[in-house]
Amino acid sequence: MKRLAPSIENPIPAPFKAVILRLSEVTDMQGDEFLKLVRKRRNIRRFKPDPVPEECIEKILEAARWAQSGANAQPWEFIVVKDKKTRHKIADIYTEQQKQTWDIEKTRIRELRHRAHIDGPPASPPGFKDAPVLIIICADPRTVQATVLITHFLHNEGGPDAHFLKNMANATQILTIAASAFGLVSQWVSVNQVTEAPLKVLLDVPEEIAIHTIVPVGYPAYKPPPPYRRKLKEIMHFEKYDRSKFRTSEDIYEFLLALRRKTEPAYVIKDKSQE
Ligand SMILES: Cc1cc2nc3c(=O)[nH]c(=O)nc-3n(C[C@H](O)[C@H](O)[C@H](O)COP(=O)(O)O)c2cc1C
Numbered sequence: 001m002k003r004l005a006p007s008i009e010n011p012i013p014a015p016f017k018a019v020i021l022r023l024s025e026v027t028d029m030q031g032d033e034f035l036k037l038v039r040k041r042r043n044i045r046r047f048k049p050d051p052v053p054e055e056c057i058e059k060i061l062e063a064a065r066w067a068q069s070g071a072n073a074q075p076w077e078f079i080v081v082k083d084k085k086t087r088h089k090i091a092d093i094y095t096e097q098q099k100q101t102w103d104i105e106k107t108r109i110r111e112l113r114h115r116a117h118i119d120g121p122p123a124s125p126p127g128f129k130d131a132p133v134l135i136i137i138c139a140d141p142r143t144v145q146a147t148v149l150i151t152h153f154l155h156n157e158g159g160p161d162a163h164f165l166k167n168m169a170n171a172t173q174i175l176t177i178a179a180s181a182f183g184l185v186s187q188w189v190s191v192n193q194v195t196e197a198p199l200k201v202l203l204d205v206p207e208e209i210a211i212h213t214i215v216p217v218g219y220p221a222y223k224p225p226p227p228y229r230r231k232l233k234e235i236m237h238f239e240k241y242d243r244s245k246f247r248t249s250e251d252i253y254e255f256l257l258a259l260r261r262k263t264e265p266a267y268v269i270k271d272k273s274q275e
Contacts, residue, residue, distance in 0.1 A: 039227075041180035044187055045266070046127030046221040056182040057133055057217065063178035069167035073146035076171045076212075079136040079203055089202055090214065091129035097195040098122055111257055115267035128187055131216030135175065138205060139168050139212045168212040179217050189214040225265035
């Protein structure tokens with residue numbers, strides 16, 4: 001059998017060399033450039049009305065098409081909405097959802113409330129109404145049957161909807177990163193049942209198809225506050241879980257309080273200097 005281990009004369013074994021060569025043939029992007037792109041992507045909540053190039057939208061969706069999915073089920077479909085009237089109707093429907101969100105949110109202590117809902121539902125219509133394109137990410141839950149059956153029963157997999165939702169999140173993530181790669185910004189807008197039902201009527205979506213997320217795409221109408229992520233050394237473990245990094249329930253409570261303070265500027269525009 002051929003020896004695969006690297007040696008001084010041949011530091012990269014031949015089969016790996018071939019793979020590396022092939023990879024560099026298909027992509028010009030280096031790892032660090034990808035890292036830069038991932039860091040650059042931001043969730044933007046207000047958009048300029050300027051139109052975006054048609055070919056960009058197709059390329060963004062082409063990227064999403066290549067998302068990973070359990071057993072390659074590919075549940076996603078995308079509705080591209082550019083018509084202004086339809087976009088505004090979608091924003092109105094979403095505003096209704098926000099009222100219900102507040103009804104639930106107000107049961108929390110004020111310090112722990114989501115920053116978009118501190119003392120009531122957002123006062124103004126959602127900023128995404130001005131985005132030139134709304135991508136409505138639809139999903140066919142029937143495709144989850146592609147996955148091995150046991151997945152639908154195991155609690156640690158998250159139950160019957162888990163694979164389906166993970167698949168959809170993958171596509172949404174790739175879509176938003178792709179938008180960033182094409183010099184655009186985007187928002188991940190969650191859709192709950194209050195929004196989904198009237199949206200399906202508005203967009204003539206069949207009963208069997210679910211609406212997963214709305215992703216507005218365009219150009220930012222403000223400069224977002226600096227992003228926040230936990231430090232790598234806090235979340236990286238070597239060989240086994242490092243219990244010195246384990247957070248107690250009190251730590252998590254403090255984390256959530258601090259998180260609310262950190263993320264507040266992303267939701268509450270206090271003055272024009274943040275624009
Ligand atoms: C599952 C999921 C649901 C989200 N829902 C919303 C949403 O409904 N509205 C919104 O503005 N952002 C939403 N986001 C975006 C996050 O709030 C955002 O990514 C996070 O605050 C970090 O900000 P950044 O992406 O700019 O770094 C969602 C993101 C994920 C992954």
